[in-house]
Amino acid sequence: MELILMAAYVLVWPVIVIGVLAVIIRAFVKDAREAKREGRQII
Amino acid sequence: MVLLMLLFFGGSLYMSIRISRKKENADGYMTGGGKIGFGISAASMTATWIWASSMYASATSGYTYGISGPIHYGLWGALMILLIYPFGRRIRKVAPKAHTIAEVMFARHGRSSQLMLAGSNVLGSLISLTSNLIAGGALIAMLSPFTFTQGIVAIAIGVLAYTLWSGFRASVLTDFAQVLAMLGAVAIIIPVIFFAAGGPDLFVTGASNLTPQQGDFFSSDAFFNQGAPYIAAVLAYAIGNQTIAQRLFAVREDLIKKTFITATVGYGATIIGVGMLGVIALYAGVQPMDGDVNNLIPQMAATYLSPLLICVFFVMIIGSLSSTADADMTALSSIMMADIYGQNIAGKKNANPKTMLLVGRLTMVGATAAALGFASMQFNILDLLVFVGAMWGALVFPVIASFYWNRVTNVAFSVAVIAALAAFLPVRFEWVDLSGGLGIVSDVLSVIGIGVVLALMSFGFFGLKVAIGVGAVSIVASAPFAIGFLHTYPVLSGSLVAYAVSTIVCVAITMLNKTRRFDFELIKQRTGEFDTAETEIMIETESAIKNAEAAGDGALAGKDA
Numbered sequence: 001m002e003l004i005l006m007a008a009y010v011l012v013w014p015v016i017v018i019g020v021l022a023v024i025i026r027a028f029v030k031d032a033r034e035a036k037r038e039g040r041q042i043i
Numbered sequence: 044m045v046l047l048m049l050l051f052f053g054g055s056l057y058m059s060i061r062i063s064r065k066k067e068n069a070d071g072y073m074t075g076g077g078k079i080g081f082g083i084s085a086a087s088m089t090a091t092w093i094w095a096s097s098m099y100a101s102a103t104s105g106y107t108y109g110i111s112g113p114i115h116y117g118l119w120g121a122l123m124i125l126l127i128y129p130f131g132r133r134i135r136k137v138a139p140k141a142h143t144i145a146e147v148m149f150a151r152h153g154r155s156s157q158l159m160l161a162g163s164n165v166l167g168s169l170i171s172l173t174s175n176l177i178a179g180g181a182l183i184a185m186l187s188p189f190t191f192t193q194g195i196v197a198i199a200i201g202v203l204a205y206t207l208w209s210g211f212r213a214s215v216l217t218d219f220a221q222v223l224a225m226l227g228a229v230a231i232i233i234p235v236i237f238f239a240a241g242g243p244d245l246f247v248t249g250a251s252n253l254t255p256q257q258g259d260f261f262s263s264d265a266f267f268n269q270g271a272p273y274i275a276a277v278l279a280y281a282i283g284n285q286t287i288a289q290r291l292f293a294v295r296e297d298l299i300k301k302t303f304i305t306a307t308v309g310y311g312a313t314i315i316g317v318g319m320l321g322v323i324a325l326y327a328g329v330q331p332m333d334g335d336v337n338n339l340i341p342q343m344a345a346t347y348l349s350p351l352l353i354c355v356f357f358v359m360i361i362g363s364l365s366s367t368a369d370a371d372m373t374a375l376s377s378i379m380m381a382d383i384y385g386q387n388i389a390g391k392k393n394a395n396p397k398t399m400l401l402v403g404r405l406t407m408v409g410a411t412a413a414a415l416g417f418a419s420m421q422f423n424i425l426d427l428l429v430f431v432g433a434m435w436g437a438l439v440f441p442v443i444a445s446f447y448w449n450r451v452t453n454v455a456f457s458v459a460v461i462a463a464l465a466a467f468l469p470v471r472f473e474w475v476d477l478s479g480g481l482g483i484v485s486d487v488l489s490v491i492g493i494g495v496v497l498a499l500m501s502f503g504f505f506g507l508k509v510a511i512g513v514g515a516v517s518i519v520a521s522a523p524f525a526i527g528f529l530h531t532y533p534v535l536s537g538s539l540v541a542y543a544v545s546t547i548v549c550v551a552i553t554m555l556n557k558t559r560r561f562d563f564e565l566i567k568q569r570t571g572e573f574d575t576a577e578t579e580i581m582i583e584t585e586s587a588i589k590n591a592e593a594a595g596d597g598a599l600a601g602k603d604a
Contacts, residue, residue: 002246003243003244003246003247004243006110006243006246007237007242007243007246009110009319010233010237010319010322010323011233011234011237013229013233013312013313013315013316013319014229014230014231014233014234014312014316015230016308016311016312016316017226017229017230017309017312017313017316018226018230019308020089020226020305020308020309020312021222021223021226021227021230021309023085023305024082024085024086024089024219024222024223024226024305024309025082025223026082027080027081027082027085028082028083028086028219029082030080030081030082031080031081031082031083032082034080035080041062042062042080042083042216043062043075043079043083043212043215043216
């Protein structure tokens with residue numbers, strides 16, 4: 001049990017990182033589409 | 044490695060060229076116009092806060108303090124971003140179109156407060172830039188046939204090339220690509236190294252390599268040496284770091300909360316995750332090359348990763364240091380543009396946006412040259428960093444109070460910061476013998492400092508009444524344990540004393556001000572865009588006059604001939 005918990009403690013961070021990455025990519029795509037629709041640069 | 048560097052910096056340069064304008068706007072160069080969307084701002088905040096040194100330091104913490112080490116580095120670093128966001132919303136509300144916090148301090152108090160903050164920002168960004176170049180140079184020297192000096196020059200030129208023309212706009216856009224590379228690499232590298240080093244069985248076979256403190260998740264060693272000093276620094280680094288302030292003024296106002304929360308989670312997971320490489324190294328019995336713990340991460344990569352994944356690792360480190368280095372360059376340029384040229388040399392009304400852009404670009408070149416000089420001399424930046432950290436700690440209460448309390452004066456602000464620095468230095472560097480009565484005085488101030496730190500953290504989220512309650516309870520609860528003991532931890536005590544003294548002095552002098560009250564609406568009028576329609580007309584008129592004069596001179600010259 002302790003081994004599983006320790007392994008989870010090490011491996012949970014990359015999983016959270018993937019989640020954050022997904023949020024950022026989704027938001028970026030939305031920003032890019034909005035900018036294109038409005039005919040302006042994204043930044 | 045050369046191909047990877049060319050791809051990385053070439054790609055960043057290409058992105059920067061895609062958004063560049065022949066005629067850049069001074070406000071866009073500093074804050075991107077203040078209307079940046081969630082995707083780019085969250086990516087940029089995350090990328091900027093993650094720097095190569097934080098990855099190395101988290102792994103070092105894991106290796107030194109064991110399983111709780113990465114938490115005591117990464118969690119508190121992440122909370123810096125989260126805890127500053129309520130203050131960020133207030134700062135943005137009173138100064139929606141500012142570019143730097145120092146600029147707002149000029150509007151609130153005057154020159155001395157502004158220059159104290161701007162000076163500490165400049166030093167901090169220069170140190171960060173130097174540190175990133177050193178990390179990159181060391182990595183290139185370790186993983187390629189090139190020397191350290193060739194490495195730092197290549198990185199400096201690469202970052203400068205894509206940031207120089209469009210400034211902040213280029214910095215935040217390339218941050219998006221860099222965050223993809225960094226976070227993507229972290230997600231792959233950590234599990235690969237974990238399983239290559241032995242997987243879950245490592246916790247059995249390597250358990251004997253850990254001391255009882257290293258194997259304890261609630262290690263007091265880790266807390267007092269790593270976690271607690273970092274908690275004390277949480278607000279100081281966030282307030283003192285212009286790269287964070289710049290993004291605060293750049294993101295659309297309604298997206299501040301979302302951006303800060305995403306960056307908090309992104310930074311925390313990435314840095315704690317990388318710190319796990321230090322824990323794995325400890326269990327695996329890895330000895331740092333040449334006894335230098337900064338070699339741990341590259342060593343783990345070289346030992347456990349395939350050549351392809353070493354390339355991914357290389358991109359992760361180059362991404363982390365480039366995203367912070369370009370943010371430092373744009374932070375420095377915006378301070379020189381807005382605070383030095385805009386407010387102190389030309390004056391807000393007479394500042395010429397074209398000259399501002401020139402000042403910004405020259406600053407970037409000058410800052411890069413200075414950082415290259417410091418990095419090549421292997422200049423010891425640690426003492427300077429401690430001093431800058433203390434200065435930021437001394438600034439926290441006066442800066443935050445200045446945004447909420449209309450009685451705080453320029454004298455209260457300036458004297459509080461100087462007094463706090465004067466108290467910090469002898470405690471931090473143990474210039475005085477703290478074993479006797481002075482140690483007790485230091486401990487009492489440190490206990491007040493604990494109250495101030497926790498009260499400020501609560502104040503941002505819950506308001507004044509809760510903050511005063513939290514502060515009072517923390518002081519009473521910590522006093523019996525801390526007095527007579529805390530001075531044996533000079534790093535922690537020094538920071539706490541700085542907080543306590545700046546707060547006591549600032550409050551005392553402010554209370555003497557019975558008559559003057561500041562109207563926060565004035566800040567909106569005194570800060571704002573430099574590149575307005577008015578300045579455009581003024582510049583065009585001046586240019587037309589100059590052209591007419593030149594034409595007149597030419598005609599005259601022709602006649603003479």
